[in-house]
Amino acid sequence: QVTFSSFMRHSEHMAYLRRLAADYPNIATVEKIGESYEGRDILMLKISSGPSETSTPKPGILIDAGIHCREWIAPPVALYIIQQLVQNSANAHMYANVDWYIVPNLNPDGYEFTQSNNRLWRKNRRLTEGAQCIGTDLNRNFGYYWMHAGASQDSCSEIYAGPEAFSEPESQAIRDWVLANGENLQLYLSFHSYGEMMLYPWGYAPELPENHEDLHYVGQLAATAIDQASTINSQYRVNSSAILLYEAAGGSDDWVKAEGKVDLSYCVELPDGDAPFFFMIPARQILPAVRETFEGVKAFHAYIEENF
Ligand code: 0X9
Ligand code: ZN
Numbered sequence: 001q002v003t004f005s006s007f008m009r010h011s012e013h014m015a016y017l018r019r020l021a022a023d024y025p026n027i028a029t030v031e032k033i034g035e036s037y038e039g040r041d042i043l044m045l046k047i048s049s050g051p052s053e054t055s056t057p058k059p060g061i062l063i064d065a066g067i068h069c070r071e072w073i074a075p076p077v078a079l080y081i082i083q084q085l086v087q088n089s090a091n092a093h094m095y096a097n098v099d100w101y102i103v104p105n106l107n108p109d110g111y112e113f114t115q116s117n118n119r120l121w122r123k124n125r126r127l128t129e130g131a132q133c134i135g136t137d138l139n140r141n142f143g144y145y146w147m148h149a150g151a152s153q154d155s156c157s158e159i160y161a162g163p164e165a166f167s168e169p170e171s172q173a174i175r176d177w178v179l180a181n182g183e184n185l186q187l188y189l190s191f192h193s194y195g196e197m198m199l200y201p202w203g204y205a206p207e208l209p210e211n212h213e214d215l216h217y218v219g220q221l222a223a224t225a226i227d228q229a230s231t232i233n234s235q236y237r238v239n240s241s242a243i244l245l246y247e248a249a250g251g252s253d254d255w256v257k258a259e260g261k262v263d264l265s266y267c268v269e270l271p272d273g274d275a276p277f278f279f280m281i282p283a284r285q286i287l288p289a290v291r292e293t294f295e296g297v298k299a300f301h302a303y304i305e306e307n308f
Helices: 010-023 074-087 089-095 108-116 169-181 212-229 252-258 283-307
Strands: 028-035 041-047 060-065 099-103 185-193 197-200 237-240 264-270
Touching: 010 028, 010 041, 010 074, 010 108, 028 169, 041 074, 041 169, 060 074, 060 283, 074 089, 074 099, 074 185, 074 283, 089 099, 099 169, 169 252, 185 252, 185 283, 197 212, 212 237, 212 264, 212 283, 252 264, 264 283
Parallel strands: 060 099, 060 185, 185 264, 197 237
Antiparallel strands: 028 041, 041 099, 197 264
16 A cells, blocks of 8 residues: 555555556556566556547556656655556546556666665666766666767766667666557656656757647646645746756657657656755655646646547
């Protein structure tokens, strides 16, 4: 079970997914989409009421969290979405016509390292052959305009992009799943922290995709829903990554949009833990943060259900 009153270990996240799949076999299934460098499972929970009964397939929503392992609020947000969909019957309508694919922890090695060694670790834990320092920034390792801007070839850098695009098992896991199963995906959300921002592509350069008006409109719908529900005074900003934040190539959001062909793709920068904690959001703020974020997810879902 999950209570959202404390941060859980990776093994507890995975046990929760397996438990749900066992308890709710008609709607929840677990798929292992890959393994981290140190051999931890990367699991996805699929939530679906079953195949479409018409000739049009159901739209899918792909969500991941934990790419940057110190951003501890992200996995609970994904787990709360899972809990609310599967275990709160008031939300059953949300998977009637839409399929959900949720990966609560894409960087389990890094996450466990932040639990036991270094709370502020950001990258994964693989040592590139011949490199000096451990770890690749998974959000610089995706293969769309890889290394174009805001990324480094110095292995000791926090934004080390890896020796080549998709050199890491964790980024490969999402890539391979999207390429094999992504045809009907309409929305991608990647949860990060912090800053209360709804970021859309492009991140590699201050240029906008052709559907930027839709991206902005839908992002704003979600942002407004969160702000209105917020009990911690969240105030989201909505814009493209490169324009609002900084140029940074190799992000999952850019790749999923460009190569995964998912038109609506966002990096959601969740709230922080207030100065001086930031990434180190205190456990008592988990519940308010996950609750308000779910209101944004409801707004995203409503748009997808209505438009696809
Ligand atoms: O720098 C990042 O990877 C993200 N910010 S964070 O503070 N969580 O590290 C922003 C990524 C935005 N998307 C792209 N640049 N593609
Ligand atoms: Zn991040």
